Amino acid sequence: MAGPTLRDVAAEAGVSIRTVSNVVSDYPYVADDTRARVQAAIDRLGYRPNLLARSLKQGRSHVIALVVPELDVPYFAELARLIIAEGRERGYLVMIDHTDGDKNLERELILQNARPMNFDGVILSPLALSGADLSERPPGAPILLLGEKSFDSLADHVAIDNVAAADEATTHLIDIGRSRIAAIGVQPSGYDTAKLRLKGFRRAHRRAGIPVDRSLLMTATRFHRTDGAEAMRRLLARPDRPDAVFCFNDLLALGAMRTVLAAGLRVPEDVAIVGFDDIEDGRFSTPTLTTISPDKQLIARQAIEQILTRISKSDDAAPIEIRAPFRLAIRESTAGVPRDGGSRHQADRPASRPTRSDSQP
Amino acid sequence: MAGPTLRDVAAEAGVSIRTVSNVVSDYPYVADDTRARVQAAIDRLGYRPNLLARSLKQGRSHVIALVVPELDVPYFAELARLIIAEGRERGYLVMIDHTDGDKNLERELILQNARPMNFDGVILSPLALSGADLSERPPGAPILLLGEKSFDSLADHVAIDNVAAADEATTHLIDIGRSRIAAIGVQPSGYDTAKLRLKGFRRAHRRAGIPVDRSLLMTATRFHRTDGAEAMRRLLARPDRPDAVFCFNDLLALGAMRTVLAAGLRVPEDVAIVGFDDIEDGRFSTPTLTTISPDKQLIARQAIEQILTRISKSDDAAPIEIRAPFRLAIRESTAGVPRDGGSRHQADRPASRPTRSDSQP
DNA sequence: CATAGGCTTAGCAACGATGCAATAGTGCGC
DNA sequence: GCGCACTATTGCATCGTTGCTAAGCCTATG
Numbered sequence A, B: 001m002a003g004p005t006l007r008d009v010a011a012e013a014g015v016s017i018r019t020v021s022n023v024v025s026d027y028p029y030v031a032d033d034t035r036a037r038v039q040a041a042i043d044r045l046g047y048r049p050n051l052l053a054r055s056l057k058q059g060r061s062h063v064i065a066l067v068v069p070e071l072d073v074p075y076f077a078e079l080a081r082l083i084i085a086e087g088r089e090r091g092y093l094v095m096i097d098h099t100d101g102d103k104n105l106e107r108e109l110i111l112q113n114a115r116p117m118n119f120d121g122v123i124l125s126p127l128a129l130s131g132a133d134l135s136e137r138p139p140g141a142p143i144l145l146l147g148e149k150s151f152d153s154l155a156d157h158v159a160i161d162n163v164a165a166a167d168e169a170t171t172h173l174i175d176i177g178r179s180r181i182a183a184i185g186v187q188p189s190g191y192d193t194a195k196l197r198l199k200g201f202r203r204a205h206r207r208a209g210i211p212v213d214r215s216l217l218m219t220a221t222r223f224h225r226t227d228g229a230e231a232m233r234r235l236l237a238r239p240d241r242p243d244a245v246f247c248f249n250d251l252l253a254l255g256a257m258r259t260v261l262a263a264g265l266r267v268p269e270d271v272a273i274v275g276f277d278d279i280e281d282g283r284f285s286t287p288t289l290t291t292i293s294p295d296k297q298l299i300a301r302q303a304i305e306q307i308l309t310r311i312s313k314s315d316d317a318a319p320i321e322i323r324a325p326f327r328l329a330i331r332e333s334t335a336g337v338p339r340d341g342g343s344r345h346q347a348d349r350p351a352s353r354p355t356r357s358d359s360q361p
Numbered sequence C: 001c002a003t004a005g006g007c008t009t010a011g012c013a014a015c016g017a018t019g020c021a022a023t024a025g026t027g028c029g030c
Numbered sequence D: 001g002c003g004c005a006c007t008a009t010t011g012c013a014t015c016g017t018t019g020c021t022a023a024g025c026c027t028a029t030g
Helices: A006-013 A017-024 A032-045 A051-058 A074-089 A101-112 A131-135 A162-175 A192-208 A225-236 A250-262 A296-313 B006-013 B017-024 B032-045 B051-058 B074-089 B101-112 B131-135 B162-175 B192-208 B225-236 B250-262 B296-313
Strands: A063-068 A093-098 A121-124 A143-146 A156-160 A181-186 A217-219 A244-247 A272-276 A290-294 A321-324 A326-329 B063-068 B093-098 B121-124 B143-146 B156-159 B181-186 B217-219 B244-247 B272-276 B290-294 B321-323 B326-329
Touching: A006 A017, A006 A032, A017 A032, A051 B051, A063 A074, A063 A296, A074 A093, A074 A250, A074 A296, A074 B074, A074 B093, A093 B074, A093 B093, A121 A296, A143 A296, A156 A162, A156 A296, A162 A181, A162 A192, A162 A244, A162 A272, A162 A290, A162 A326, A181 A192, A181 A225, A181 A250, A217 A225, A225 A244, A225 A250, A244 A250, A250 A272, A296 A321, B006 B017, B006 B032, B017 B032, B063 B074, B063 B296, B074 B093, B074 B250, B074 B296, B121 B296, B143 B296, B156 B296, B162 B181, B162 B192, B162 B244, B162 B272, B162 B290, B162 B326, B181 B192, B181 B225, B181 B250, B217 B225, B225 B244, B225 B250, B244 B250, B250 B272
Parallel strands: A063 A093, A063 A121, A121 A143, A143 A156, A156 A321, A181 A217, A181 A244, A244 A272, A272 A290, B063 B093, B063 B121, B121 B143, B143 B156, B156 B321, B181 B217, B181 B244, B244 B272, B272 B290
Antiparallel strands: A290 A326, B290 B326
16 A cells, blocks of 8 residues: 555665655666666566655645636636646646635635645635625635636736627627617626626627616526526516527526527527626537637646746735637527518528638637 | 644643544444533634545545546546546545546556555546556556446446437437438547447447448547547548538537538538537537536546445455446437438528427426 | 542654764875 | 865654643642
8 A cells, every 4th residue: 555665765775765765756866776776676666656655755746726616617627628638738737626606715714724735725606705804814825817807906807808709799789680689698696707797798789889788787696597597488488588698608598598599599590699707518519509608728828827926936926817809609509690670480490501701610 | 734633622621632533433322511611622722523544544545536538528527527526425535536537547547556645445447458557557446437348347337328329319209300420439449439429439330221321431530629629620531421420429420410510511401410418518509509417426426436346344245336327418400400402501590490309497 | 548530731753854064985186 | 186066865843732741739548
């Protein structure tokens, strides 16, 4: 169970523990034949350094934690994968934990006291974390936030410009001729993401001179398919249903799409849909989903790079804010089909989709 | 950066380090007032035990690794979430890593030498790992395999009965009147999962007295949507296209479904589709996806329980095999719509789906 | 009154590694 | 011939914690 230690290798090679350590850590002043002898002993015994002991001594674990609300939400899974990969390239292990939505407060607290496991840093994708929570954090491993700018930045963060992105998505709906546009994903309070996306939604309306119908702002406690489906059901039950929906994430959008289609309506002809996040599902739904596509690869890289900088330099500089790029991926769910008023049941399903503004894998 | 240690607390409380340790670990023979004094000091300083040091001393890290091929494949993400949760309940941290498909061999090897991080155990979901690879593993942390029975079991494993499940899925297609049934996901070699599912597929045919058309067995190098879409494209290009498809996982099925719908055909009327895994996407696709639904919750629990048993008892008993239950979730993609020969373009989209054998969230 | 036994506290060594710096041995220049 | 720079190897202390065990005290019991 215990595995060989430096001591065992030293005995095997007939040198001191220290010399073995020197070989392992590539210390230059080791005679060639000694090095060879030690290496042979290492191979023979199958020695592997005990990272726990090394970490303890060095005061650094080479592990960073990634905390997301829910790992099985595709956006987070995709991001987690990229962050793990980025960390690995730099010799860091990434430990994932999830807060399960609302329980986050308690979990968050545990993570702010994250010293226990000796994470060298924590990358946190907050749901309902306030600036106050952050400021109460005891000094320890650096924290980096993914997503929203949490009030007065008390920590680094990496995010796309949510307002601009939501604006662009909404403007796209306006551009294809929609005017009764609903929003799904509005949050009661505290959730920065939703706030910023709503802000962009409003801004687009303002610029286009279209009033926002407040009754079309649908709240969603969580950002799952089922919430999107439910919100859309409420929307369809109204006499004056919307002709487009901007959903604050792709899962909401896919849930909403399901409801629209199951009700016998067409997407985008009757209801155009735009999502947010560009998860893979949306590239294979029917119709495929128009969505805001953040550059996840870049987000992952910048997050890791920035937190490693903090770690290595114990950098006390002011928190920085990193803007990652995004683009609007236009697909079939808004397919540029012009709004044509009453002819609601004109065609069957088109045999092949006409426009394809975005590559389909 | 360093945080207070036992020593600091001891000084603060005016007792020995050992006594503080006794308080922290709930040793019963500590005088009440001493305990109170120490606790106060702990609170005042914000002391948190250093788990690295504790692990080093105890020779146990309370971390287990979960290695999956790809974290952003929904099935694995869902499973990972459950396993993390199960581990957490038992005081274990679960560290996730992914092998990225084929690179797995090298990564696997690293993980078999997983001692570095001092994982107490490794839960591995292998893609192309052979029994030989396993037997070469140096003795160390116990390994548990998720999924297929890898030849002569050299490690515990938890899995559903893939042959029976594939059989049931295929039989369902036969029961609703299909006879030209394709399979998507056949693997060239070495991949146990695919082999077993193909075996069940054949068995169902044999029992029903229907010959298997080998040209309908579609290989797929990976199990992604795009592979399913591509395979289905090849199938549809044939003059004698199939009337049903059994896909070896849900992603393949969703990709295949996309292709069928984009070609202007109907699911299930023209082509019925069954998947495997029951990922959430399939419950919200249109049509919703009939699929084999393994009891993931139970798989996660049993995997954690079994590996913790091995860890705690350093149990040398023979490897055991745990069968998790599954069921066939019948949804719209096979919706019991009877096969009606030529009338391919009969109806428009049904306004509301007729049968609903499975709950829709 | 002596002794056993329970309570309470603490000292020491050790987990496996590395930082620091000392000890030798060699070759070189002046 | 001596000091100095450089190479090669090593011992000791230490990271923060816990296992083991001793020591002191107090109470109950024969």
